[in-house]
Amino acid sequence: MAPYLIRRFGQAVLLLLVVSMIGFAILHLAPGGPMAQYAIGSNMSQEDLDRIAQQLGLDRPLPVQYAEWLWRMLGGDWGTSFRDGQPVLHVIGSHLGATLQLMLTATLLAIFLGCWIGILGAIRRYSVFDYLATIGAMVALSIPTFWFGLVTIFVFSVELGWLPAGNRETVGDGSLLDMLHHLIAPAMVLALVETAIWSRFMRSSMLDVVNQDYIRTARAKGLPRFKVLTRHALRNALLPMITVAGLQMPTLLGGALVTETVFTWPGMGRLFLDSISYRDYPVVMGILMFSAAMVLIGNLLADMLYAVADPRIRLG
Amino acid sequence: MAGELLLEVENLAVSFRSRGAVADAVSDVSFRLHQGETLAMVGESGSGKSVTSLALMRLLPDAPQCQVRGSVKLRDKTGSGMLDVLALPEPQMQAVRGNNIAMVFQEPMTSLNPVKTIGAQITETIRLHRPMLARAAEDEAVRLLDLVGIPAPRQRLTAYPHQLSGGMRQRAMIAMALSCEPSVLIADEPTTALDVTIQAQILDLLKRLQEQTGMAVIFITHNLGVVAEIADRVMVMYSGRVVEQADVVPLFQQPLMPYTRGLLRSVPRLDLAGRRAGALYAIPGNVPDPRRPPPGCAFHPRCDSFADGRCNVEAPRLDSTADGRQVRCLRWPEFVA
Numbered sequence: 001m002a003p004y005l006i007r008r009f010g011q012a013v014l015l016l017l018v019v020s021m022i023g024f025a026i027l028h029l030a031p032g033g034p035m036a037q038y039a040i041g042s043n044m045s046q047e048d049l050d051r052i053a054q055q056l057g058l059d060r061p062l063p064v065q066y067a068e069w070l071w072r073m074l075g076g077d078w079g080t081s082f083r084d085g086q087p088v089l090h091v092i093g094s095h096l097g098a099t100l101q102l103m104l105t106a107t108l109l110a111i112f113l114g115c116w117i118g119i120l121g122a123i124r125r126y127s128v129f130d131y132l133a134t135i136g137a138m139v140a141l142s143i144p145t146f147w148f149g150l151v152t153i154f155v156f157s158v159e160l161g162w163l164p165a166g167n168r169e170t171v172g173d174g175s176l177l178d179m180l181h182h183l184i185a186p187a188m189v190l191a192l193v194e195t196a197i198w199s200r201f202m203r204s205s206m207l208d209v210v211n212q213d214y215i216r217t218a219r220a221k222g223l224p225r226f227k228v229l230t231r232h233a234l235r236n237a238l239l240p241m242i243t244v245a246g247l248q249m250p251t252l253l254g255g256a257l258v259t260e261t262v263f264t265w266p267g268m269g270r271l272f273l274d275s276i277s278y279r280d281y282p283v284v285m286g287i288l289m290f291s292a293a294m295v296l297i298g299n300l301l302a303d304m305l306y307a308v309a310d311p312r313i314r315l316g
Numbered sequence: 317m318a319g320e321l322l323l324e325v326e327n328l329a330v331s332f333r334s335r336g337a338v339a340d341a342v343s344d345v346s347f348r349l350h351q352g353e354t355l356a357m358v359g360e361s362g363s364g365k366s367v368t369s370l371a372l373m374r375l376l377p378d379a380p381q382c383q384v385r386g387s388v389k390l391r392d393k394t395g396s397g398m399l400d401v402l403a404l405p406e407p408q409m410q411a412v413r414g415n416n417i418a419m420v421f422q423e424p425m426t427s428l429n430p431v432k433t434i435g436a437q438i439t440e441t442i443r444l445h446r447p448m449l450a451r452a453a454e455d456e457a458v459r460l461l462d463l464v465g466i467p468a469p470r471q472r473l474t475a476y477p478h479q480l481s482g483g484m485r486q487r488a489m490i491a492m493a494l495s496c497e498p499s500v501l502i503a504d505e506p507t508t509a510l511d512v513t514i515q516a517q518i519l520d521l522l523k524r525l526q527e528q529t530g531m532a533v534i535f536i537t538h539n540l541g542v543v544a545e546i547a548d549r550v551m552v553m554y555s556g557r558v559v560e561q562a563d564v565v566p567l568f569q570q571p572l573m574p575y576t577r578g579l580l581r582s583v584p585r586l587d588l589a590g591r592r593a594g595a596l597y598a599i600p601g602n603v604p605d606p607r608r609p610p611p612g613c614a615f616h617p618r619c620d621s622f623a624d625g626r627c628n629v630e631a632p633r634l635d636s637t638a639d640g641r642q643v644r645c646l647r648w649p650e651f652v653a
């Protein structure tokens with residue numbers, strides 16, 4: 001176990017390094033830059049601009065800037081935001097809660113709904129329900145999240161007036177009920193694609209399992225069908241879902257970014273887009289590294305959980 | 317074999333329906349099984365042996381996809397009457413499965429649940445039909461594992477199937493099947509997936525267990541060599557039909573149906589090894605597709621006694637001979653002479 005973890009950790013560090021290089025390069029090579037903010041429409045002199053650039057460390061060659069960023073990062077210093085001078089970790093931290101709340105709610109919702117839809121579709125294969133679920137999943141997967149978000153706002157907020165159109169809470173309220181009320185629509189929107197994915201994987205996994213020999217053995221014992229499902233099929237069918245869960249992190253992060261933007265949800269996704277438009281390099285890099293780490297940790301956790309859940313797997 | 321009649325199958329027929337096509341996988345199968353008796357069901361792959369046994373267990377797919385006709389009567393373990401298996405409501409059938417009639421499958425590698433311990437899988441069966449406390453069921457499982465010759469049985473309770481060898485897994489399967497002392501055990505090619513020495517051990521085990529418990533065994537195999545060792549009676553299947561049925565000695569001495577003759581010739585025999593070195597006979601051709609059976613005798617395209625104008629026109633019935641054998645062949649009287 002320990003050598004396995006060390007190896008995985010080493011791989012993760014290497015991957016993060018590559019991600020950071022690519023991210024840094026793309027960011028700095030993109031046209032415009034932090035200095036454009038000051039140059040446009042202001043009456044600062046070239047001297048002032050140069051001084052600011054020097055202060056921000058933007059006047060040096062890229063590799064030097066990268067090396068310095070990396071060196072600081074390794075020392076635990078994520079830098080400070082160009083925008084408001086706050087430490088990057090602090091900026092991310094103040095947006096993290098909202099994102100985690102949204103992602104967690106949507107994921108739980110999607111796992112719950114997706115698994116049920118998949119299981120029912122598998123045991124009632126080719127039934128009306130199965131066809132509807134299949135079509136529903138295809139539709140859900142082909143609808144762009146931002147479009148679904150806008151439609152949701154239009155229907156439930158504008159037309160029906162049932163749900164707030166955005167934000168995490170009503171200013172001045174902030175009760176639990178108020179927060180939940182605000183959470184419903186974005187969680188639903190973010191969960192849609194996830195539910196579709198989960199239901200498809202669950203269905204095929206379940207179909208795979210119910211045709212296995214050991215299911216026939218379980219029936220031959222005299223177990224009722226329902227118990228065959230719950231005691232023998234379900235656990236086996238859920239195993240591959242752990243891997244699916246581990247691989248969902250990037251999709252989830254991408255979905256959160258769009259959902260947060262549509263619903264003006266004060267999370268990391270929106271912070272990321274805002275920071276990009278402000279060319280707030282330290283924050284953008286920080287979020288990038290943070291998200292990459294989340295993806296890697298998600299994968300590692302999934303693999304470890306798999307080893308716990310499947311007696312045939314030994315980590316090593 | 318003067319034991320009590322345990323199982324009576326009459327005109328059992330199974331057909332599968334898929335995309336309009338109907339396949340008669342099994343038709344017109346009739347046999348009886350008595351206490352302590354071993355009936356071998358023999359035939360090439362695809363001849364309907366597994367489908368027949370799954371029909372007895374009522375484990376085939378449901379109605380529109382799969383149709384089962386005929387009658388299956390099984391002696392009730394508790395009462396004295398016969399149960400009409402094909403007519404039993406599913407809940408009652410669940411009380412019969414694994415209790416009155418149990419089954420061991422071909423693939424010990426895949427027939428046990430990979431994420432449950434051997435102990436959990438055996439105690440589950442025990443407690444399903446014999447209400448008892450978990451501890452008592454565990455002790456019973458240990459006794460069963462010991463009975464089927466698994467060393468250190470108590471330690472094996474916590475083992476997962478992948479931690480056992482194929483032979484040990486099959487022993488565990490047998491222990492599970494025997495856990496409720498069924499009166500009929502169906503063993504569907506239980507040794508086919510195992511290597512030869514393990515095969516012999518499992519056969520010995522089944523023989524010993526049968527002597528101890530007096531259960532009746534339906535032993536399914538495509539290897540007549542195994543049959544000679546274990547069976548009292550043999551039922552040869554071809555293309556979903558019984559083509560010959562006889563006690564084991566007469567059948568081996570004088571097979572009446574050309575298909576049985578072919579099967580016998582294809583058995584590797586140690587006593588002949590010197591004389592017919594290596595040249596093992598195989599019946600030419602393949603089992604017919606049940607969706608398109610040949611006209612007349614289903615075996616005629618492969619038969620070495622085929623009579624043109626007769627065998628490909630007239631479908632042979634299952635005849636009974638004077639000495640109580642059954643044979644499905646138009647020309648069998650000629651073979652006796």
Ligand SMILES: Nc1ncnc2c1ncn2[C@@H]1O[C@H](COP(=O)(O)OP(=O)(O)O)[C@@H](O)[C@H]1O
Binds near residue numbers: 341366
């Ligand atoms: N679930 C099924 N659906 C359709 N056809 C089946 C099914 N199970 C078995 N069959 C067909 O029934 C015939 C007999 O199969 P089987 O009883 O498994 O043969 P074997 O003698 O090798 O055990 C084969 O032609 C097989 O294709």
Ligand code: SF4
Binds near residue numbers: 616619627
């Ligand atoms: S009926 Fe004819 S073809 Fe069929 S087994 Fe007998 S001799 Fe052969």
Ligand SMILES: [Mg+2]
Binds near residue numbers: 362366367
């Ligand atoms: Mg078979």
